[in-house]
């Protein structure tokens with residue numbers, strides 16, 4: 001059993017006086033962990049807590065051995081985060097600058113960072129995107145740029161918040177293949193149950209609590225059955 005890359009110890013989390021996660025303890029050491037649950041069940045909040053983008057109201061979160069409160073600044077260089085909405089992630093006007101930025105942050109010169117950006121784009125067959133304005137890309141294409149930016153920096157752990165939302169089927173399959181081949185552990189919130197079927201462990205959240213936790217064949221089946229039993233409920 002490998003050491004856990006994420007530990008939640010009696011974690012609670014609120015937005016103001018709205019409690020989102022009442023009391024959560026868990027340790028994640030599997031290579032592929034999926035998060036499922038209704039809209040608003042707390043999946044994004046959990047991922048944000050793992051990355052230190054949100055701070056627990058109570059308890060402690062330890063990610064890749066770092067306390068997300070006291071070591072918060074060290075986390076972005078070790079843990080990649082793919083946001084649900086690419087517009088929240090992208091900060092530069094061109095694709096090349098966006099991918100190169102992470103490398104410059106790590107101390108490479110502008111030329112070296114540009115070279116890395118070019119090389120990573122060519123691996124994904126998108127060499128022609130280097131000078132392309134990000135605003136000219138579709139939502140799915142932006143999502144792919146964000147994924148390449150995250151993967152290129154080869155973090156120790158990758159967090160993905162609904163990465164398939166805007167992707168067409170062909171891009172989704174290519175994207176899924178890339179994710180499956182990554183050596184790093186992934187924690188991914190998704191409504192794509194087919195993709196999660198190949199994961200090692202699934203956490204089903206409801207109201208910020210774990211409703212089920214186990215292998216996909218058990219948890220996805222129970223989730224699917226519960227949703228079908230109450231199809232009229234819009235959360």
Ligand SMILES: Nc1ncnc2c1ncn2[C@@H]1O[C@H](COP(=O)(O)OP(=O)(O)OP(=O)(O)O)[C@@H](O)[C@H]1O
Nearest residue numbers: 015018020037038039040041042043044045046189
């Ligand atoms: N910025 C915010 N301010 C106040 N409440 C928020 C904020 N962001 C999220 N919430 C609330 O926190 C709860 C959990 O939201 P979260 O985004 O973690 O859910 P989720 O499971 O990721 O949902 P989805 O599947 O729709 O992405 C929801 O009740 C939501 O309304």
